Amino acid sequence: MSDSSSIFLKRRSNLAFDARSACFDDAHLAPTFFRNAELGGCSFRTAKLEQASLAEAVANEVDFTGATIKRAYFLSASLQHALFDEADVSGCNFQKAILRGASFSGASLVECRLQRCDLRDIDFTTTTLTGSSFSCADIRGASFDWVTVAQTANVESSFHSPFDRAR
Secondary structure, rough: OHHOOOOOOOOOOOOOOOOOOEOOOEEOOOOOOOOOOOOOEEOOOEEEEOOOOOOEEEEOOEOHHHEEEEOOOOOEOOOOOOOOOOOOOOOOEEEOOOOOOOOOOOOOOOOOOOOOOOOOOOEEEOOOOOOOOEEEEEEEOOOOOOOOOOOOOOHHHHOOOOOHHHO
């Protein structure tokens, strides 16, 4: 992709806008702030979103397949049924995000923060989760087939629903 077709947004604009179903494929959006943005149905296939902020964004059914999203912030974002297959999301912070039904098949989630996330029915098949933290995450129905979890923090507590204590 040439520089002339790359998309650059103001670094500190804290954009709150509606970009539903927009196509950002192959775009260079690092760093960009999509805080509180409506991004449902967007495509970011193979995009570069390093150090981007999608905090509190509504990004359900977004396609991040093959994207590079290192050190990005997804705090309290809604990412239900989002596709992160084959993406590099290393160092990302997903705390309190809703990722129900999302797919990270073949993705790299090295040193990610997934505390207090809704990870129900998520697909982590063949995902690298090395050094990631899952404390208080709800992982009921999640698939962890062929996952690499060396040095993953709070793995034991991650395999229990936070709702188990209430029983």
